[in-house]
Amino acid sequence: MATEFIMPKLGLTMEEGTILEWLVPSGANITPGTAVLRIETDKVESDVESVGGGILHQIADVGSTHACGAVIGYLLAEGEAPPAAARPAAPAASAPSPAAPANTAPSASAPTAVARTGGRMFVSPNARRVAAELGVDLNTVAGTGPNGRIVSEDVEAASRRPAPSRPTVTTPIATGSSSSSGVLATAAARQLADLLGIDLGAVPADPSDGRVSRDAVAAYVRQRLAAGASKSPDTALAPAAQTPTSMKRMSGMRGTIAKRMHSSLQQMAQLTLTMDADLDPVIADRAGREGDAVVPGFTDYVLAAAARALRAHPIVNSQVTDDGIALLPDVHVGLAVALDEGLVVPVVRNADRIDLVTLAQETKRLATAARSGSLALGDLEGGTFSVSALGMFGVDAFTPVINPPNTAILGVGRLRDDLVLGPKGKVSSVKRLTLSLTWDHRVFDGAPAAQFCRSIVEFLADPASVDRPA
Amino acid sequence: MSDERKLPYVMAFNEAVSQAMEADPSVFCAGEDIGAFGGVFGTFGGLQAKFGADRVVDTPISEQAIVGLGVGAAATGLRPIVDLMFMDFICVAMDQIVNQAAKLKYMFGGEATLPLTITTAGGGGLSAAAQHSQSLEAILCHIPGLKVVYPSTPYDMKGLMTACISEDNPTVMVKHKRLLGMTGHVPAERYEIPLGKANIVRAGKDVTVVAYGRMVHESVAAAEKLAAEGIECEVIDPRTLQPLDTETIVESAKRTNRVLVVHEAVRFGGLGAEIAAQIQEQAFDYLDAPVGRIGAPFSPVPFSPALEQHYIPDAKAIEAGIREALLRVGA
Numbered sequence: 045m046a047t048e049f050i051m052p053k054l055g056l057t058m059e060e061g062t063i064l065e066w067l068v069p070s071g072a073n074i075t076p077g078t079a080v081l082r083i084e085t086d087k088v089e090s091d092v093e094s095v096g097g098g099i100l101h102q103i104a105d106v107g108s109t110h111a112c113g114a115v116i117g118y119l120l121a122e123g124e125a126p127p128a129a130a131r132p133a134a135p136a137a138s139a140p141s142p143a144a145p146a147n148t149a150p151s152a153s154a155p156t157a158v159a160r161t162g163g164r165m166f167v168s169p170n171a172r173r174v175a176a177e178l179g180v181d182l183n184t185v186a187g188t189g190p191n192g193r194i195v196s197e198d199v200e201a202a203s204r205r206p207a208p209s210r211p212t213v214t215t216p217i218a219t220g221s222s223s224s225s226g227v228l229a230t231a232a233a234r235q236l237a238d239l240l241g242i243d244l245g246a247v248p249a250d251p252s253d254g255r256v257s258r259d260a261v262a263a264y265v266r267q268r269l270a271a272g273a274s275k276s277p278d279t280a281l282a283p284a285a286q287t288p289t290s291m292k293r294m295s296g297m298r299g300t301i302a303k304r305m306h307s308s309l310q311q312m313a314q315l316t317l318t319m320d321a322d323l324d325p326v327i328a329d330r331a332g333r334e335g336d337a338v339v340p341g342f343t344d345y346v347l348a349a350a351a352r353a354l355r356a357h358p359i360v361n362s363q364v365t366d367d368g369i370a371l372l373p374d375v376h377v378g379l380a381v382a383l384d385e386g387l388v389v390p391v392v393r394n395a396d397r398i399d400l401v402t403l404a405q406e407t408k409r410l411a412t413a414a415r416s417g418s419l420a421l422g423d424l425e426g427g428t429f430s431v432s433a434l435g436m437f438g439v440d441a442f443t444p445v446i447n448p449p450n451t452a453i454l455g456v457g458r459l460r461d462d463l464v465l466g467p468k469g470k471v472s473s474v475k476r477l478t479l480s481l482t483w484d485h486r487v488f489d490g491a492p493a494a495q496f497c498r499s500i501v502e503f504l505a506d507p508a509s510v511d512r513p514a
Numbered sequence: 515m516s517d518e519r520k521l522p523y524v525m526a527f528n529e530a531v532s533q534a535m536e537a538d539p540s541v542f543c544a545g546e547d548i549g550a551f552g553g554v555f556g557t558f559g560g561l562q563a564k565f566g567a568d569r570v571v572d573t574p575i576s577e578q579a580i581v582g583l584g585v586g587a588a589a590t591g592l593r594p595i596v597d598l599m600f601m602d603f604i605c606v607a608m609d610q611i612v613n614q615a616a617k618l619k620y621m622f623g624g625e626a627t628l629p630l631t632i633t634t635a636g637g638g639g640l641s642a643a644a645q646h647s648q649s650l651e652a653i654l655c656h657i658p659g660l661k662v663v664y665p666s667t668p669y670d671m672k673g674l675m676t677a678c679i680s681e682d683n684p685t686v687m688v689k690h691k692r693l694l695g696m697t698g699h700v701p702a703e704r705y706e707i708p709l710g711k712a713n714i715v716r717a718g719k720d721v722t723v724v725a726y727g728r729m730v731h732e733s734v735a736a737a738e739k740l741a742a743e744g745i746e747c748e749v750i751d752p753r754t755l756q757p758l759d760t761e762t763i764v765e766s767a768k769r770t771n772r773v774l775v776v777h778e779a780v781r782f783g784g785l786g787a788e789i790a791a792q793i794q795e796q797a798f799d800y801l802d803a804p805v806g807r808i809g810a811p812f813s814p815v816p817f818s819p820a821l822e823q824h825y826i827p828d829a830k831a832i833e834a835g836i837r838e839a840l841l842r843v844g845a
Contacts (some may be wrong), residue, residue, distance in 0.1 A: 168802040170771045188844030195802040195842060196771055228799060 046127050047096055049117035051083070051110040053183075058085050058241060062109040063116065067091070070102045074119070081116075085241065094119070101126045164238075166193040169231070178203040229256035236261045297386040308448050312364075313485035316443040316455075317493060321346075321501040323459060323475040329507035340404035342477070343379070343433045346456050348403055348510035349503035351375050351395035354429055357496040359488045361428045363449045369487050378427035378447060379407055381414040388414050389447055391427040400511045435459060440478045451487040454500070455480030521700040523693045526668035527557050527633075530675035531595060533704045535565050538593060541679060544571040544583055545597030545633075554599055555635060555694050577603045581610035581632060588630040589618060593679060600646045601636035601688060604654070615684040616659030630684045631675075636664075637728055637778055638826050639692040644814035647822070649727075649779035654686050655756040655788070661685040661709055662756040666730035668698040670753055673707030681709060690727045712759035714766070718746035721839050722766040723832065724789055725776040726752055733776055735829035740836060747836060755785060760792045767797045767805075772839040774806040776832055781809030808835045 051061050061083040068080050079091045080100065094100075098119030103126070110116055118126050167175075167182055168189065174196045175182050185202045187194035227244040229237070233256045237244050240261070247256045247264045294302055308314070326345045333339045340348075354361040354375045363370045375396040378389040390410035395403060413419045432444045435458035444455040457478035464474050479500060483493045503510050521529065535541045542565075543558060549572035552559030562570035573580050577598055584596035598604055604611065611632065618626045638647035654662045663678055663685060665671040671689070678685040715730060716737055725733040730751045737747035748766050752759055767773045773793055775786035790805035808827045816822050 168771075169799045170802045173799045186844065188842040189803065190841055190843060192844060197802075197842065197845070230798075 045121070046101075046124060047098060047119040048115045049080070049094070049100070049119060051112050051114045051116050052092055053112035054085060054090055054241070054243075058112055060109050060111045061085050063104055063106050065106060066102055068100050070100060073097075073099050099124075164235070166191055168193055168195045170196045171199050172234075175199045227256055228254055230258060232258035233261045240265060297383075297388075301386050304448060305445050308446050311448070312446055312451075314443075314446055314482050315485055315490075316480055316482040317490070317497060318441040318478050318480045319494070319497045319501060320462075320476050320478050321504045323477055323504065325505050326507050327475050336401075338401045338404050338408075340400045341407075342435075342459055343431065343456055344400060344404045344407055345504060345507060345510065346433075346454070346477075346479070346500070347377055347379065347392065347395060347407065347431050348400055349500045350429065350431060350454050351377050351392075352503050352510050353496055353499035355396045356499055357492065359492060360452050360483070360496050362451050362487055363428070364451065364484070364487060369451075372428050374428070376426050376428050378430035378450075379410060380430060380432035380447075381411050383415060388419065388424065389427060389430055390414055390419055390423045391425065393426070400507075429453070431456060435477060441480045444480060444482045446482055446484060452481060452483040452493075452496075455482070518699045519702055520697045521668050521672075523665075523668045523671050523689070523696045523698070524555060524557050526672040526698075526700045527675055527689060528559060528561070529700070530672045530679070530704075531558070532561060532564065534593075534676060534679040535561070535569060537704070538679075540591065540593045541595065542569040542571065542587075542592060543595045543597065544573050544580060546573055546575055546580070546599050548572065548597050553597065555689075555691065557633070557635075557689065557694075558597070577607035578610055581607040581615065584630045584632065585610055585614045585618070585628065588615075588628045588684075589626055593629045593631075595631045595633060595679065598632060598634040600642075601634045601650055602645050602648045604632075604634060604650060604686075611654075611660070611684075611686075612657050616657050619683065620659060627682045628684045629679075629682045631678045631681070631687060632684065633675075633687045633689065635691045635694075636688045637690040637692060638815045638822055639728070641817060641819045641822055642691070643817040647815035649777065649810075651688055651755055652779055652783060652785045652788075655758075655785060659684065660756060661754065662688065663709065663754050664688045664690070664726045665753060666690070666693065666715075666727055666751050668696065668700045670707060670713070670751075672700050673705050674709070674753060676704055677706040677709050680706060685709070688727070692728050693731075707753065709754045710757040710759055711754065712750050712752045712762040714748065714762065715751050716747065716749040718748035718770065720746045720748075720770055721772040721774060721836055722748045722750060722763070722770045723774050723776060723836065724750045724752065724763055724786075725832075726755060726785075727778060729776045729778055729827065729832075732827065732829045733832050736832040736836060739829070739833060745836070745840065758789070758792075760789075760796070763789060764793060764796045767793050768800040771800055771802040773801075774808060774832070774835045774839050776808040776827060776835070778826055779809055780812050781807055782812050784809050803839045803841070806835045806839045808832055 063081055064084050065082045066080070067082060068074055068078060074080060074094055075097045076095055077093055079093045081092050083090055083092055096119050098121060101118045101120050102116070103118070104110060104116035120126060165182060166187060171194045172182070175185070178199060180199050180203050182194060185194050185198050188198050189195040228249065229244050233244065236258050237247070242261055242265060244256050247260050249256050250260065292298070323342065326342065330339055358371045361372050361375055363372060374394060376391045376393045377395040378391045380387055380389050390413070392403060392406050392410065410419070410423060413423065427447065427450060429450055430447045430453045432453060433456040434442055435456055438458050440457040442455050444453040446453045457480065459475055459477045461473050462476045464472050466472055479497055481493060481497045531543065543561065545553070547554055548558040549562040549567060549570045552561070558570060573583070580596050580598065584594040587594045598607060615628055615630055618628055636649050636651065640647070651662055651664060654660055661681065661683060663674045665674045675687055678687050716734055718737065723733045723737065730749065733749050737749055740747055748770055750763055750766055752763070775789045777784055777786055779785065784807070786807040786809055790807060793805050794801070808831055810825055810827065813825070816825055
């Protein structure tokens with residue numbers, strides 16, 4: 045008779061599992077103890093080995109997700125045909141369908157009551173030990189102690205019950221947490237391991253008393269997180285290909301930048317457009333200021349133009365919140381400043397309301413403070429947009445990454461001479477730079493993005509328009 | 515054994531002292547009213563007549579001086595037995611007991627021996643009021659350098675008292691006032707019960723009751739009543755409270771999976787707390803229920819006989835505690 049092969053329940057918190065790989069092909073004859081497939085839960089990956097033997101007949105595909113207890117295959121006798129309805133019932137797939145409770149799994153022997161309060165199963169320490177010794181699944185035991193606590197007598201009674209026709213032929217190996225029950229561990233360790241779905245068997249025991257402590261579970265989890273949390277093959281970091289000459293820790297500013305930039309790209313729908321801006325009027329404006337105490341730089345003009353354009357295009361001066369897209373009344377523009385150890389983005393407050401000289405003084409102050417490490421927290425907070433310039437390195441266009449929680453960022457390229465074909469084939473030269481606007485497509489689309497960028501270009505064509513205090 | 519030799523608890527003590535004094539001329543006794551009067555409970559009755567006033571000394575009413583005398587005599591080669599009439603009066607002599615007797619061997623780098631036995635009468639049940647009824651053994655057990663013995667039967671009394679006198683370190687022998695008249699088998703010859711060895715008074719498989727002093731008998735009474743219902747209680751009498759025979763208690767806990775600790779002292783900070791802690795440290799994975807504790811309420815011992823009867827744990831309270839440890843509401 046065909047024996048069902050089910051998705052195992054590897055921990056109290058496991059509701060479903062995804063098949064990563066069948067390690068044994070359909071039709072292969074397997075013996076007890078064979079590792080049959082590799083599954084992934086929300087916590088871990090684990091090999092699943094067969095308790096029984098027979099000819100494997102797979103009915104679930106790689107990549108499909110199944111509730112614990114769902115049939116994913118059969119073990120057949122020689123020459124036996126698989127059962128008629130041999131397809132998995134409604135795989136959970138990627139849709140967030142509620143996973144079937146473990147008790148509805150065909151393996152469950154209909155426990156009459158299970159001692160749970162707030163997800164915690166109350167089992168006396170002795171009952172846990174006896175259950176491990178007798179191989180009794182505590183999920184099938186009804187507790188008779190105070191508050192429904194399972195005591196050893198309950199486990200012994202359960203072990204004397206005639207064994208249900210147990211189709212559960214799976215036991216996890218490697219990181220499966222069903223081996224947890226056999227491990228000597230403190231109550232706190234067990235609770236934490238249950239909560240996190242950690243296999244206590246994988247956690248080193250305290251050498252002084254042979255028990256796994258809560259601290260050891262925590263250390264194990266930290267170690268796994270540090271080792272690259274999800275150990276799926278495509279995200280695991282390869283070891284250094286060569287012996288490194290030095291190792292730079294990804295902590296401090298580097299770590300913050302890494303985290304923020306990575307999550308920025310993960311969380312937003314970012315894309316970049318580029319647009320040229322003619323800077324001849326800006327150059328003329330700067331020439332008119334020659335000899336002044338403060339002459340704004342090209343980036344200052346771009347920043348001022350962007351600030352005015354933000355006022356004209358409120359959707360760009362925005363932030364995605366739980367409630368929706370929040371349009372922000374004040375325009376505070378961040379300016380990326382490169383430092384030896386990374387970069388910081390100090391903020392020019394109300395950049396749309398100050399004249400060019402004030403703005404130039406402020407950007408100079410911020411850049412100096414950034415390089416001397418004397419920025420105040422207030423200088424770094426509240427930006428609604430940012431500007432990043434790479435023109436000094438000869439870059440024309442690039443794809444800046446949005447500084448969360450902003451929804452756009454402007455890259456400023458190199459100031460260059462371009463030849464322009466004028467009317468009647470007349471060739472002239474013009475000072476130009478390229479603007480690179482990255483925006484979050486979740487918030488607005490390509491046309492408004494282009495209109496916003498166009499607006500910056502127009503402000504740059506009329507420097508006087510960005511020099512008026514609003 | 516109808517021809518079995520029986521003695522009261524008080525005479526078992528007396529015989530142990532008498533035989534020790536016969537065997538060893540360095541043994542002597544000192545205390546209030548123990549000579550001519552033989553002690554208020556008769557514990558030293560007849561000893562002065564037998565061994566003379568030099569070896570059974572009546573002292574002034576000064577507990578500090580009595581213990582100090584014992585400490586000095588022990589340090590200089592004698593084997594004194596000093597008596598504090600009531601355990602409550604230990605408090606008066608605490609400096610000599612805690613800071614001298616318990617410390618000297620340690621502070622002399624092991625060079626000093628202190629074969630001092632302090633005897634006293636503890637426990638309630640005589641309506642002797644709040645200053646003459648206390649059970650302060652937990653305080654003594656907390657002091658490194660002291661051994662504390664609390665016999666529950668005449669047989670144990672003689673064997674343990676003999677062991678205390680032979681012991682080269684300070685011991686405190688607590689006699690329970692309500693057990694003084696209890697009779698039981700006591701061999702005529704000298705014998706010792708080793709200190710630090712518990713006695714399994716009654717074997718059982720369902721629950722372990724740890725009790726000492728008078729509570730052993732209340733626990734056995736409760737166990738016998740429950741036996742009629744098929745509940746088999748194991749009753750363990752540690753006999754020596756310091757050093758405690760944790761091994762025997764833990765071994766029993768691992769067999770029965772449920773433990774109740776009983777003492778006459780108040781529950782809070784009592785020896786039951788220490789025993790429960792030791793059990794959870796060493797047998798956590800063998801427990802089916804929290805370790806229960808039966809003790810007196812957190813209050814001085816009342817004088818009123820009716821209140822005192824209510825105050826001191828009895829077989830009925832112990833039976834209820836055992837039932838709670840065994841409780842399986844869903845069974």
